[in-house]
Amino acid sequence: xxxxxxxxxxxxxxxxxxxxxxxxxxxxxxxxxxxxxxxxxxxxxxxxxxxxxxxxxxxxxxxxxxxxxxxxxxxxxxxxxxxxxxxxxxxxxxxxxxxxxxxxxxxxxxxxxxxxxxxxxxxxxxxxxxxxxxxxxxxxxxxxxxxxxxxxxxxxxxxxxxxxxxxxxxxxxxxxxxxxxxxxxxxxxxxxxxxxxxxxxxxxxxxxxxxxxxxxxxxxxxxxxxxxxxxxxxxxxx
Amino acid sequence: xxxxxxxxxxxxxxxxxxxxxxxxxxxxxxxxxxxxxxxxxxxxxxxxxxxxxxxxxxxxxxxxxxxxxxxxxxxxxxxxxxxxxxxxxxxxxxxxxxxxxxxxxxxxxxxxxxxxxxxxxxxxxxxxxxxxxxxxxxxxxxxxxxxxxxxxxxxxxxxxxxxxxxxxxxxxxxxxxxxxxxxxxxxxxxxxxxxxxxxxxxxxxxxxxxxxxxxxxxxxxxxxxxxxxxxxxxxxxxxxxxxxxxxxxxxxxxxxxxxxxxxxxxxxxxxxxxxxxxxxxxxxxxxxxxxxxxx
Numbered sequence: 001x002x003x004x005x006x007x008x009x010x011x012x013x014x015x016x017x018x019x020x021x022x023x024x025x026x027x028x029x030x031x032x033x034x035x036x037x038x039x040x041x042x043x044x045x046x047x048x049x050x051x052x053x054x055x056x057x058x059x060x061x062x063x064x065x066x067x068x069x070x071x072x073x074x075x076x077x078x079x080x081x082x083x084x085x086x087x088x089x090x091x092x093x094x095x096x097x098x099x100x101x102x103x104x105x106x107x108x109x110x111x112x113x114x115x116x117x118x119x120x121x122x123x124x125x126x127x128x129x130x131x132x133x134x135x136x137x138x139x140x141x142x143x144x145x146x147x148x149x150x151x152x153x154x155x156x157x158x159x160x161x162x163x164x165x166x167x168x169x170x171x172x173x174x175x176x177x178x179x180x181x182x183x184x185x186x187x188x189x190x191x192x193x194x195x196x197x198x199x200x201x202x203x204x205x206x207x208x209x210x211x212x213x214x215x216x217x218x219x220x221x222x223x224x225x226x227x228x229x230x231x232x233x234x235x236x237x238x
Numbered sequence: 239x240x241x242x243x244x245x246x247x248x249x250x251x252x253x254x255x256x257x258x259x260x261x262x263x264x265x266x267x268x269x270x271x272x273x274x275x276x277x278x279x280x281x282x283x284x285x286x287x288x289x290x291x292x293x294x295x296x297x298x299x300x301x302x303x304x305x306x307x308x309x310x311x312x313x314x315x316x317x318x319x320x321x322x323x324x325x326x327x328x329x330x331x332x333x334x335x336x337x338x339x340x341x342x343x344x345x346x347x348x349x350x351x352x353x354x355x356x357x358x359x360x361x362x363x364x365x366x367x368x369x370x371x372x373x374x375x376x377x378x379x380x381x382x383x384x385x386x387x388x389x390x391x392x393x394x395x396x397x398x399x400x401x402x403x404x405x406x407x408x409x410x411x412x413x414x415x416x417x418x419x420x421x422x423x424x425x426x427x428x429x430x431x432x433x434x435x436x437x438x439x440x441x442x443x444x445x446x447x448x449x450x451x452x453x454x455x456x457x458x459x460x461x462x463x464x465x466x467x468x469x470x471x472x473x474x475x476x477x478x479x480x481x482x483x484x485x486x487x488x489x490x491x492x493x494x495x496x497x498x499x500x501x502x503x504x505x506x507x508x509x510x511x512x513x514x515x516x517x518x519x520x521x522x523x524x525x526x527x528x529x530x531x532x533x
Contacts, residue, residue, distance in 0.1 A: 051421055077423035089418040091411050102411045105404065105423045149422065 080156030092135025103149035115152035253489020259466025260481035278463025284442030474522020
């Protein structure tokens with residue numbers, strides 16, 4: 001049953017501090033949805049919970065009808081729930097190719113060959129530097145590598161955390177323009193972003209999170225030409 | 239000249255032990271961020287087990303060693319699941335380290351109960367640990383050659399596992415960034431258990447191969463453990479090859495100190511070295527200081 005991602009009444013926290021206070025969110029199969037909000041709103045916490053790094057204290061997360069809240073991250077990866085983490089998080093001491101190999105962990109080497117070919121075609125610079133330590137790549141190249149790991153992992157549900165973090169605005173724009181080309185049409189996407197303008201161009205719908213609570217849910221169309229109108233929702237001021 | 243070669247060789251023979259234990263310690267620390275204070279005692283029990291199977295159960299030498307290694311692996315599996323795993327979830331460093339101290343204490347007393355406190359000789363086939371060849375003025379003990387060969391093979395196997403297998407890749411990824419590795423599908427529990435087992439096997443080999451050199455005694459691996467610890471510090475505790483290099487270096491330093499300084503000083507040497515290294519290069523001799531991350 002394809003129902004995409006469905007989050008109901010999700011509550012999550014770190015030790016005794018609740019960060020997300022009952023979130024409801026839905027991403028239909030193949031839909032591209034953005035989760036927006038200011039720094040510290042809890043966006044990354046939501047993604048980390050979906051991908052199994054954090055366990056919900058309450059509520060449910062289902063993907064295609066199956067409850068996945070609190071599952072082991074490795075099992076989620078097997079199901080096709082793939083996260084591109086905030087800050088790229090490449091393995092700095094491993095070379096580029098080993099970084100990509102990790103993305104194929106536990107799967108057949110044939111798949112890796114296929115994946116490497118696809119990735120190198122899209123980012124030839126990674127092939128050129130495949131024997132270099134990933135920590136020596138530039139920020140943009142590291143983002144390429146981080147996205148490439150996700151391509152190799154063959155996502156069904158793709159979670160991208162703040163691609164714009166620490167990258168030059170022009171580069172970020174490039175990456176957003178390439179997204180449609182990098183992942184197949186039917187990949188379900190939940191994208192976390194601070195930069196609303198970019199996210200709205202790519203996603204059809206969005207949510208705004210403030211202090212762990214949803215404050216706005218809307219079609220991108222309505223705000224596309226005027227992302228500054230979102231400011232009040234971000235900051236809670238009129 | 240021969241004199242110096244003799245000392246250098248002696249330094250290597252002790253250095254191999256420090257290197258192997260250093261490697262075992264670094265492996266667990268690097269991947270799981272756990273200091274295993276039980277590593278020495280665990281290695282000693284492997285030695286006792288090999289001796290026990292061979293001497294008291296009349297098993298052929300090689301088979302006894304295989305049995306001892308299997309028991310080491312299984313025992314480590316149980317120790318990891320029972321003592322380490324439940325604490326990992328707390329995400330705290332100290333409780334696990336204290337737990338390994340507890341395990342050390344427990345194992346030391348179990349071995350004392352089982353085998354008693356007196357020194358026992360670990361017999362090797364043909365008593366080759368008592369064969370000394372003279373090459374000119376250079377004296378070469380046959381068992382020391384076995385020690386060197388075993389060290390070489392062990393290091394090669396570890397190198398192969400780390401660099402050529404998927405498990406090794408997972409261990410490296412996990413050592414670099416736990417969360418990122420989990421998000422790529424690397425299972426924490428699998429990596430943790432295999433790291434512990436691999437580390438214990440390296441320790442076990444050390445315990446067995448050095449048993450004829452040191453004599454089996456309740457805490458015969460303790461001194462090696464301390465020096466392996468120093469080796470790991472010399473190597474910066476995060477580099478496998480650094481730990482090995484640190485062990486060899488310590489062995490040489492010790493051997494040459496004994497030559498030129500009073501013997502009593504040699505015992506204090508490791509501590510002095512740690513002191514100096516931590517003052518001058520706290521990140522170890524063989525690892526670079528963590529560079530700035532590129533943005």
